[in-house]
Amino acid sequence: MNQxxxxxxxxxxxxxxxxxxGIQPYDRATWLMEVLPVLxxxxxxxxTYKKFxxxxxxxxxxxxxxxxxxxxxxxxxxxxxxxxxxxxxxxxDRNPYDKIGHFMQGFVPVMVAREVLIRNHILVKGKMxxxxxxxxxxxxxxxxxxxxxxxxxxxxxxxxxxxxxQGYEWDTQSDMFFAxxxxxxxxxxxxKWHDRQIAKLM
Numbered sequence: 001m002n003q004x005x006x007x008x009x010x011x012x013x014x015x016x017x018x019x020x021x022g023i024q025p026y027d028r029a030t031w032l033m034e035v036l037p038v039l040x041x042x043x044x045x046x047x048t049y050k051k052f053x054x055x056x057x058x059x060x061x062x063x064x065x066x067x068x069x070x071x072x073x074x075x076x077x078x079x080x081x082x083x084x085x086x087x088x089x090x091x092x093d094r095n096p097y098d099k100i101g102h103f104m105q106g107f108v109p110v111m112v113a114r115e116v117l118i119r120n121h122i123l124v125k126g127k128m129x130x131x132x133x134x135x136x137x138x139x140x141x142x143x144x145x146x147x148x149x150x151x152x153x154x155x156x157x158x159x160x161x162x163x164x165x166q167g168y169e170w171d172t173q174s175d176m177f178f179a180x181x182x183x184x185x186x187x188x189x190x191x192k193w194h195d196r197q198i199a200k201l202m
Contacts, residue, residue, distance in 0.1 A: 003056065007049070010063050014042065014070075021070045026079060033151065034073035038066045055197035057190065058115055065108040072101055102175040105144065106182025110137045111194060114187075118198055125195065134183050141179035145172050 018038060025031035041062065045054075054062075071080055083097030090096075113133040116122075123129045 003053075007059060010059070011042065011046070014038070014063065014066050017067065017070055021074045025074050026076050030076050031073040034077075035070055038069055041066070052119075053201070054112075055115060055194065055201060057194055057197050058111055061108045061111055065104045068101055068104050072097065077101060098171075099174070099178045102141070102178040103182040103185075105141055105175075106137045106179035106184075107186045108182075109140050110134065110183035110186050111190060113137070114191075114194065115198060119202060125191075130187055130191075133187070134180070137179055137183040138176065141176045145175060148172075 018035060021035065022031060045059075045062070071082075075081070077083070077098035078095050080095065080097040083095035083100070086092070086096055087094065110133050113136040114129065117129060117133065118125065123132060
């Protein structure tokens with residue numbers, strides 16, 4: 001199978017899972033807010049594929065990030081079964097699945113930003129590039145927290161499932177911290193692999 005066929009297959013899986021996730025989610029409004037990034041990203045990726053195809057690494061990362069978002073949409077982040085299993089393993093008093101989501105919020109967007117900046121010759125590889133893409137991730141994370149705040153103000157108690165704070169007063173700060181960790185880990189682990197794939201495209 002070539003890249004196009006693999007991407008069509010992966011897109012079909014995401015569309016099917018997206019449809020399944022929306023059949024009977026725990027909370028319909030929360031589901032919509034959680035899967036909205038997927039609903040936005042898929043059409044953009046499809047429409048830009050011919051002019052600006054991404055590296056295979058980036059497509060893989062986006063695929064798994066979409067799965068994390070949709071699973072959170074089905075159950076709400078505070079009720080994902082995997083999160084309860086992790087809480088049991090590590091003796092945690094709250095479901096940590098939302099932290100997985102925010103880790104991915106740093107892990108994947110940092111590589112997207114890195115690829116866009118390098119391939120458009122905006123920045124060259126180096127410390128400044130790493131600094132800028134981490135700043136971009138923190139800006140995305142902070143923007144998401146502002147969206148959550150707006151949802152809380154407009155929906156009142158109805159936003160509780162979307163916020164997923166589970167009574168933790170420092171949830172906003174810890175969410176951004178996990179996004180920061182995700183970004184740093186991705187840069188440390190994937191940058192060289194990413195560079196090789198970008199070189200092939202360019």
